[in-house]
Amino acid sequence: MAEFAKKLITSKDVQERCNDWVESQKNFTYADETQCKRKQTDDDDSYNTDSEFDSVSECGTKRRRVVLPLKREVYHLSCEWINCKYKANHVERFVNHAGGHVSDLSTRTNEKGINVYVCQWNGCLYESNDPDEISRHVNYHAYHTKLKCIGSNIRARIKLPKCHRDSEWKNVVDLPAPLLCRWEECLKRFRNYQLYLYHVAAHIEEGPRGNKVEGGLECKWTGCSSLYPNLYKLRDHIRRHTKEKIVGCPDCGATFASNTKFFVHCKRQIPIDVQGFQCSHCNKFYPTEGILRDHVRLHVFNYKCSLCDMSCESPASLAKHVRYRHVSTRSFPCQLCSHAAKSQQDLDSHMTVHTIGPNFSCHFEGCLYKCKGAYTLDRHIERVHCMQVRWYCCHECPIKYRKSYRLTKHLIEAHRLQLPSGHTRFQYTHDEDGCYRLQMVRYEAIEEENNPSINQPKIQDRRFKIKLNKNSSMPQIEILEDLDEQGEEDEEKETEKKSEEKSYERKSMPVISNILISIDETDAEGNIIRSRTVEAQETMELPPSEGPPIILT
Helix, strand or coil: CCCHHHHHHHHHHHHHHHHHHHHHHHCCCCCCCCHHHHHHHHCCCCCCCHHHHEECCCCEEEECCCCCHHHCCCEEEECCEEECCCCEEEHHHHHHHHHHHHCCEEEEEECCCCEECCCCCCCCCCEEECCHHHHHHHHHHHHHHHHHHHHHHHHHHHCCCCCCCCCHHCCCCCCCCCEEEEEEECCCCCCEHHHHHHHHHHHHCCCCCCCCCCEEEECEEECCCECCCHHHHHHHHHHHHCCCCCCCCCCCEEEEECCHHHHHHCCCCCCCCCCEEECCCCCCCCCHHHHHHHHHHEEEEECCCCCCCCCCCCCCCCCHHHHHHHHHCCECCCCCCCECCHHHHHHHHHHHHCCCCCECCCCCCCCCCCCHHHHHHHHHHHHHHHHCCCCCCCCCCCCCCHHHHHHHHHHHCCCCCCCCCCCCCCCCEECCCCCCCCCCCCCCCCCCCCCCCCCCCCCCCCCCEEECCCCCCEEEEEEEEEEHHHHHHHHHHHHHHHHHHHHHCCCCCEEEEEEEEEEEEEEECCEEEEEEEEEECCECCCCCCCCCCCCCC
């Protein structure tokens, strides 16, 4: 009994000491030093590239990748219409408010004497004489503000560098295409981009749910028959048709279709002296290993052209190569002259010929330089204002040029270098000393077994054209050889010539035996100097000749 009382007293003493400690700690406030430092650095230009997708716990283990759902985002939407200070936390209310500014548009007469509507959004320079276009444009500003708000929230939650691009253009948005729902031929038109996305999402939500739907879910967008295992994959796919973006940069206004692209955009803003990942091939610096890895893939050419020996780094560049080198079709005619271009970009460049006066002017204060092309303006800024001179240096001798084509001519004539097979020019890389020199290494990853073009002979002096196959459910493009009228005439002449040769071959040749051929050599006055006789043997064949055979009798 005494031992039990001793133990009980001991327990009471421990409990009293614990209670005293708890009471003493009420006067103290604890704060996590790491969290305080993090809050202080959130407002600074931090170069730590950790993200919420790769968070690490205190014990060193990697946490599960968790993203804040879009429905839990807290919006702080501010209307930037001139003299408007409306703010809202609800997307639908803000969208409806922005749509009401369509009636507040101002008008003016442009240089061509046409009355146009002028957008009054802060920093926006858009104007149009089409009521439908200007309405879609104003409503898109509300959706664009929502994307910038999402980007600001993401950057506040994780450590991402701020964008250092020119913020004056952050509200200059591209006009969205006509908003037409093409799900099962719905064909309903919209002027509000956010309501358009809600409408398309309602079509998709009608499908069955589940991680793996039996038979899959088919995309019912006009011209598309893709099949996906569940509703979530189909929802991601439909963004390709609606051109939906999910996040925007709050500083420069650029929009992105995924958070990853937004992270890369922010991480690229890190100053070059902080970027520690350098490409060993082109000596460029990159902020993270992932961005460097994506860049290195561009140095590997693994898309082989089936019409020549050219290899490209991407399907887009391969399509561009085929269009310019093997396709003769020019599908973009000029409306002002007989010129036709192979792409919309070439047509836009050609249209500068029909403009009066320069189209671009230097934005540096005090500089009056003007020109017609953006490339010429960039070279002017680089040469005059940035004091940068491009030197193209020969790797064999100390000679250097200001133009790349002069170095190309020098390498071919002086050093007897030949262009790579399938290429029309040399490639030059930027070295550490600032000069451009010949690219000596090229990486190609092409499987010879799976590439039928390697065993095929090289096609020369042939032109091709694109033909659209409309019979299939999906539009298909076929590359066919382009035979113009002159080529068809030459082909007809060649076939006639072959038919004549065959007709002569089918004729029975006469039997020739004991033919004596007399050959006389004469001088300038006609006197016979030398005479000889040649005897031919009996034969049923004549030696081959280019023309029809001549029979001597």
